[in-house]
Amino acid sequence: EAAEKGGYEHFMIKEIYEQPKAVRETMSGRLAKDDSHIIFDELKWTPEEVAGINKIAIVACGTAYHAGIVGKYYLENLARIPVEVDVASEFRYRSPLVDDKTLVIVISQSGETLDTLAGLKEAKRLGAKTLAITNVVGSSIAREADHVIYTWAGPEIAVASTKAYTTQLVTLCMLSIYIAALRETLAAAQVKELIQGLRELPAQAHEILEDVEPIKTFAQQYGFNEDVFFIGRALDYCVALEGSLKLKEISYIHAEAYAAGELKHGTLALIIEGVPVIALATQPDVYEKMLSNIKEVKARDAVVIGIAMKGDDQIRNYVDHAIYIPDAHKYLAPLLAVIPLQLLAYYAAITRGCDVDKPRNLAKSVTVE
Ligand code: G6P
Numbered sequence: 001e002a003a004e005k006g007g008y009e010h011f012m013i014k015e016i017y018e019q020p021k022a023v024r025e026t027m028s029g030r031l032a033k034d035d036s037h038i039i040f041d042e043l044k045w046t047p048e049e050v051a052g053i054n055k056i057a058i059v060a061c062g063t064a065y066h067a068g069i070v071g072k073y074y075l076e077n078l079a080r081i082p083v084e085v086d087v088a089s090e091f092r093y094r095s096p097l098v099d100d101k102t103l104v105i106v107i108s109q110s111g112e113t114l115d116t117l118a119g120l121k122e123a124k125r126l127g128a129k130t131l132a133i134t135n136v137v138g139s140s141i142a143r144e145a146d147h148v149i150y151t152w153a154g155p156e157i158a159v160a161s162t163k164a165y166t167t168q169l170v171t172l173c174m175l176s177i178y179i180a181a182l183r184e185t186l187a188a189a190q191v192k193e194l195i196q197g198l199r200e201l202p203a204q205a206h207e208i209l210e211d212v213e214p215i216k217t218f219a220q221q222y223g224f225n226e227d228v229f230f231i232g233r234a235l236d237y238c239v240a241l242e243g244s245l246k247l248k249e250i251s252y253i254h255a256e257a258y259a260a261g262e263l264k265h266g267t268l269a270l271i272i273e274g275v276p277v278i279a280l281a282t283q284p285d286v287y288e289k290m291l292s293n294i295k296e297v298k299a300r301d302a303v304v305i306g307i308a309m310k311g312d313d314q315i316r317n318y319v320d321h322a323i324y325i326p327d328a329h330k331y332l333a334p335l336l337a338v339i340p341l342q343l344l345a346y347y348a349a350i351t352r353g354c355d356v357d358k359p360r361n362l363a364k365s366v367t368v369e
Pocket of ligand 1: 061062063064107108109110111112113116159160161362363364365366
């Protein structure tokens with residue numbers, strides 16, 4: 001096992017560090033050389049085929065579900081198709097409105113999660129066109145779906161998913177650009193800007209991983225708090241959900257993610273002196289609103305750790321500590337913003353002496369209901 005860990009102490013940290021490579025490999029051969037379009041040889045869809053789709057339903061569990069929520073943003077904003085996202089255990093029992101004009105996308109790292117597989121079968125029974133995004137070639141989900149896109153993350157061993165999530169995001173972004181081209185919903189310049197942004201991701205992820213000391217320090221400082229809150233708006237809220245899941249699953253700290261604008265509808269009652277709040281502020285369209293939310297929690301004496309894009313000096317005036325990610329396209333910021341949160345969860349779990357790779361009560365692949 002030590003050899004498999006390649007010198008790292010745990011699989012989770014090894015997999016966090018493998019993200020630049022995993023993201024690069026997932027994009028490999030799929031970005032046109034001149035950045036003009038996305039290539040998915042495994043799909044080869046036609047404009048007519050795509051015109052027949054009037055709705056997309058995304059179905060997944062756990063971290064893959066959190067990737068699905070980001071996918072909704074991408075598909076709705078770039079390809080302009082209505083998207084609903086369900087956890088698989090809800091989707092399969094709620095009589096979803098799915099028919100032959102629906103594209104059902106299932107996302108699963110392992111390709112073996114029972115609820116996701118059952119959701120896929122239900123979608124097929126209802127006549128939907130189905131697409132699986134999975135990391136395991138020949139898995140049950142890959143075999144069952146009409147179409148498959150593989151994420152090339154390599155084997156993921158740690159129970160807490162990291163590189164699978166970032167490769168799922170990159171795949172969903174490429175898929176959205178691909179469908180947008182078939183529906184003619186994006187200008188050539190927008191496509192180029194996004195593809196250029198995608199190309200920069202591996203190096204940007206690497207840059208974050210080169211300096212983890214501040215995150216380690218925060219984790220040691222706040223690792224013994226019993227509650228931590230994550231807040232964000234728009235895509236930052238999606239990342240907050242994933243950051244909160246990471247922290248609770250491996251460090252057993254009670255963590256909650258809230259859409260920052262929703263705080264005053266309840267959660268603000270829990271914000272008291274010294275409670276750590278991780279505030280994500282990478283989204284330019286809602287940045288000012290986010291600053292107001294940060295002020296709300298600061299006014300209750302929370303300790304705020306802000307995650308912002310490099311160049312944002314303003315944030316320092318509002319938070320106790322700022323963690324910077326490289327300046328990225330706003331749609332791609334989640335891929336980078338999640339990395340400090342993965343590291344925070346990892347180091348908090350270490351601080352608390354938890355079994356990082358095998359957290360209590362959890363399994364890597366849930367093949368029972
Ligand atoms: C389990 C794992 C999670 C994973 C989820 C879905 O809960 O512990 O890390 O996100 O299953 O797994 P899948 O293989 O379908 O992506």
